[in-house]
């Protein structure tokens with residue numbers, strides 16, 4: 063296997079004490095030849111690339127990610143909290159209330175109501191009375207144990223959530239959701255929809 067150009071007579075960097083070495087193997091530009099590079103810079107770049115890949119993997123598959131953004135803007139990552147170990151992805155949707163009365167009026171069609179869990183009052187938080195008037199209680203059919211269910215009217219158009227909480231089992235996603243839910247302008251699902259891990263085939267129309 064040929065050495066990388068310019069690195070043929072460079073010092074090898076080996077972590078032999080740990081019983082491993084780091085190599086970068088890739089295709090040359092325009093060709094299919096493999097190179098074995100052990101230049102310190104290449105080794106460092108390889109390690110950084112590996113860490114970046116692992117971080118990306120963790121962010122996607124084994125962490126709790128909150129993505130929040132206004133409706134008109136693409137989602138932004140606000141918080142990434144790693145969890146103990148990857149096991150199960152929990153996904154929950156949060157709809158951020160639009161205070162514009164022209165967009166979200168009380169004349170909404172009841173067919174567009176979505177089930178939502180009642181906010182837990184962790185801190186004696188006094189919700190905005192105007193927001194509370196928007197709530198209409200219904201039965202505790204598919205609510206988690208101990209939670210009341212409210213239905214909050216949506217405007218006519220089905221919407222995707224503006225924020226997602228994704229995390230592994232026992233990653234603390236429920237606690238995070240409950241704290242975010244305290245805000246009167248946040249509408250959050252009660253039961254976990256499991257769209258991405260169980261119901262993805264049903265499509266976005268089901269998810270909305």
Ligand SMILES: Nc1ncnc2c1ncn2[C@@H]1O[C@H](COP(=O)(O)OS(=O)(=O)O)[C@@H](OP(=O)(O)O)[C@H]1O
Pocket residue numbers: 152229230231232233234235236237238
């Ligand atoms: N802030 C904070 N710090 C440390 N630990 C916390 C925190 N918030 C929640 N928790 C613990 O997270 C566990 C619940 O995680 P989840 O909500 O993801 O559970 S679940 O997988 O959806 O059932 C659950 O752990 P267990 O009590 O061991 O079950 C919670 O106690």
